Amino acid sequence: MVDSQRSVGVRVWAMDTRHGLDLNSSDRARLEAIAGDRNSPQKHVWRSRIVLLTAAGKVAAEIMREAGVAQTCVRRWQARFAAEGVDGLLRDKTRPSRIPPLDAAVVERVVAETLKPPPGEVTHWTAAAMAKAIGVSVSSVQRIWRKHGLQPHRIRQFKLSNDKHFAEKLRDVVGLYVDPPAHAVVLSFDEKSQIQALDRTQPGLPLKKGRCGTMTHDYKRNGTTTLFAALNVLNGSVIGQCMQRHRHQEFIRFLNQIETKTPPGKIVHVILDNYAAHKHPKVVEWLARHPRFVFHFTPTSASWLNAVEGFFAILTKRRLKRGVFKSIVDLQAAINRYLAEHNIAPKPFTWTKDADTIIAAVKRGHQALDSIH
Numbered sequence: 001m002v003d004s005q006r007s008v009g010v011r012v013w014a015m016d017t018r019h020g021l022d023l024n025s026s027d028r029a030r031l032e033a034i035a036g037d038r039n040s041p042q043k044h045v046w047r048s049r050i051v052l053l054t055a056a057g058k059v060a061a062e063i064m065r066e067a068g069v070a071q072t073c074v075r076r077w078q079a080r081f082a083a084e085g086v087d088g089l090l091r092d093k094t095r096p097s098r099i100p101p102l103d104a105a106v107v108e109r110v111v112a113e114t115l116k117p118p119p120g121e122v123t124h125w126t127a128a129a130m131a132k133a134i135g136v137s138v139s140s141v142q143r144i145w146r147k148h149g150l151q152p153h154r155i156r157q158f159k160l161s162n163d164k165h166f167a168e169k170l171r172d173v174v175g176l177y178v179d180p181p182a183h184a185v186v187l188s189f190d191e192k193s194q195i196q197a198l199d200r201t202q203p204g205l206p207l208k209k210g211r212c213g214t215m216t217h218d219y220k221r222n223g224t225t226t227l228f229a230a231l232n233v234l235n236g237s238v239i240g241q242c243m244q245r246h247r248h249q250e251f252i253r254f255l256n257q258i259e260t261k262t263p264p265g266k267i268v269h270v271i272l273d274n275y276a277a278h279k280h281p282k283v284v285e286w287l288a289r290h291p292r293f294v295f296h297f298t299p300t301s302a303s304w305l306n307a308v309e310g311f312f313a314i315l316t317k318r319r320l321k322r323g324v325f326k327s328i329v330d331l332q333a334a335i336n337r338y339l340a341e342h343n344i345a346p347k348p349f350t351w352t353k354d355a356d357t358i359i360a361a362v363k364r365g366h367q368a369l370d371s372i373h
Helices: 002-019 025-036 042-057 059-065 071-084 104-115 127-134 137-149 166-178 248-261 281-289 308-320 327-344 354-372
Strands: 182-199 219-232 238-243 267-272 291-296
Touching: 025 042, 042 059, 042 071, 059 071, 104 127, 104 137, 127 137, 127 308, 166 238, 166 291, 166 354, 182 327, 219 248, 219 308, 219 327, 238 248, 238 327, 248 281, 308 327
Parallel strands: 182 267, 267 291
Antiparallel strands: 182 219, 219 238
């Protein structure tokens, strides 16, 4: 009965549109706006054009030719407009899925098995392995994982600090970031060691439309260098120097460079990690001769607290990862040029995380590990 009424409606619409269709001003304005908007979906554009051409008195053959659609399509959207107006042209009718939904018990079983270790010596579940174990399709497993936010193929790395004075050191360092002392310089220091001068065995191809740039998977090692860097937290500038090794001797040489490049008379607060070279007796003697330098050590296993690590990450991503270097000299020159470009328009470092929030998160992490292990 419904189909017969629908077909009658189509016939009535076709009969009424032989002499054109009278559109009110608001519908005509909406249809012309949709048809003329470059950002409108193409399906909305040609649906609007079908109705506008019909209103202009065009016959079906002309509408088909100008809109570039079939006769059944013309009749369908004429009938849809007659029944629902402009809004009907912008809505696609929902169709029932051809795939029957899975039973809730099957979904629960997939989720439960995903949270358990897989059988055998493998480390994690794959969609194919889960599909075989449960007896469903791979796409079904993927839909269930996606719906429940499960990603067994991924893993996040972490390291909780076991420093007994973690909270004290954290508050000290965060305090320097958030409220640095007046008339003082705050530097975040670290070494980026073992930077390799890598040369590719063959030249790659440049980026072009439809193809990404290429680079050989193998390389030639031409030596390594170590970058000593100190990030000025207040203005974002970086003092950097490349050296062959990273012993206490090189560290003292870099401290002397900081001494010459910072304003005289100001206290210099240096945030650094617990590397043995930073606590060498010779370094302690150097500090005794330079009382304006004050060291603030980060907690153990907390390199994320050192602001200069962010600069190292950007340097690696933007300059080193895809770089091709014929020698150590080329590598050091490239790093020095990047430092110079960075210092042209540096941005101050901004710390946003509250110290109490970090301490609470670390405590929760320890409690979770203790409860499982």
